[in-house]
Amino acid sequence: MILILSSDDDVHARHVMQHIAESGHTATLLNLADFPKDAHLIFEAGQSSSRRLMQYRGRTIDLSKVSSVWWRRPQPYGMHPDVTDPVLDHFAIREVDEAIQGLWLSLDAKWINVPSRDQDASRKAWQLDVARSVGLTVPRTLITTDPDAARAFIDREGVDRTIYKPFQGSEDAWRETRLLKAEELDKIDAVKYAPVIFQEYIEATCDLRVTVVGDKIFAAAIDSQKAAYRVDFRMDMNVAITPTTLAPETEAGIRKLMQALDLTYGAIDFRRRPNGEEVFLEINPAGQWLFVEDQTGQPISKAVADCLIERADLKRVPTLTDPIMGRVIRAPLPTFRSDQTVAAR
Incomplete structure (x- = not known):
């Protein structure tokens, strides 16, 4: 079994699943945002055997049969709305994570990644x-929370020859890579609150x-x-x-x-x-590729699908075709929006 850990609206996952289907196989997408709010984990271990089950969207998934897994941007756990106490919520999240991470380690499967x-x-x-x-x-780089170190680096590189960027970005709090401006020098002391990546401009x-x-x-x-x-x-x-x-x-x-x-x-x-x-x-x-594939035609989605199939030790079977039209059966896929600023992350 091929397992994909992602979200329901992940167009990259859907493209790969389509290629897997065209190869005569299936893949199961598991959205961790449903767990434990709308899904249940059952792990049983004994001297002679063990069980790894996930009750998910009306079906029971036997995780013991998973042979390859794609770690494709899994989503945060969806905690039960009845847990309203912040202390208990924090405790529950940690317990969920401990159980899930232990489950992944117990799988006899090959991962990407x-x-x-x-x-x-x-x-x-x-x-x-x-x-x-x-x-x-690699570019000359400084990662620091020391304002004096930041100023020294900027002096060496030049104000208009230094870029700065965050470690991570999200749709809620996204920051592009920026070229440092002279009027921003009076804000350098702010690095003491959180580390910043400074680099030479290439x-x-x-x-x-x-x-x-x-x-x-x-x-x-x-x-x-x-x-x-x-x-x-x-x-x-x-x-x-x-x-x-x-x-x-x-x-x-x-x-x-x-x-x-x-x-x-x-x-x-x-x-x-x-x-x-x-x-x-x-x-x-876990970077995006469809914005590249759409323009270049490079078969990246197929390569990911093939890699998952090979790691699952599955054999490619003849492509499914329409018995009347003789064409490859291919479900329509959503258009990838490459105009989104976070699309390439």
């Missing part, structure tokens, strides 16, 4: 250090989005320097995105990076300097 590896790889400081250690070029001919699925690497060039906002391509994605070829040393470094981070899937951002050098910016272990 292993949850703990996915979480670790998202840490900006560590991924930068690992990228540097495997030979990728002049570029284009941005690169590199999507890695197992041993497959899909590289795309984003014509970001023709956009209305050239610092962060996510702010204006109405530009051309085309397949591209990476420098051999960059591709070799990416493979080493994925191995060092122990990831099967990753969406990696680079910038290509005018001299052709490709500079690593960051890797998102």
Whole structure:
């Protein structure tokens, strides 16, 4: 069984599930937002056997039969509305998480990606250090809560040559990468409240989005320097995105990076300097790809589906066809909105 941990409105998951269906297999999507409010976990262990069941939306899922899992942006748990005491709510959430995380570890399944590896790889400081250690070029970077250290870094780089960005973003609180302005210098003391990432600004001919699925690497060039906002391509994605070829040393470094981070899937951002050098910016272990696939035609969704099928040790069966029309049976999929500023995360 293939299990996908995501949300009901995740268009990426639906595209992959469609490709899995076309291969003659099925995948079960589990939305953790339903647990424990509208779903129940049953785990029984004994000397000779054990059971792992999830009662979910009117059906019982035997998790013991799961052979591959896609850790695809699982949602926060949906706590029961009867729990109104903040102390009890906090206790319940921790208990739920302990049970669920233990359940995942007990599965005899192959993951994309292993949850703990996915979480670790998202840490900006560590991924930068690992990228540097495997030979990728990285920008000069400062992560600090010390205003004096921030000022010293800005003095070295130059006010108009320094970018700053947060560690994470969400639809509720999203911040783009910004080029530091002189009028913002009087706000530098605010870093003492929360750490900020400062980096040298990388002049570029284009941005690169590199999507890695197992041993497959899909590289795309984003014509970001023709956009209305050239610092962060996510702010204006109405530009051309085309397949591209990476420098051999960059591709070799990416493979080493994925191995060092122990990831099967990753969406990696680079910038290509005018001299052709490709500079690593960051890797998102659960990054989006449909905005690339839609323009380039690169079969990333199919690659993810194939990887899940292979890890489940399932054999590809003939594609289902309409007996009358002789066409591949394919359900209509929702259009991916690449105009959303968080679409590329």
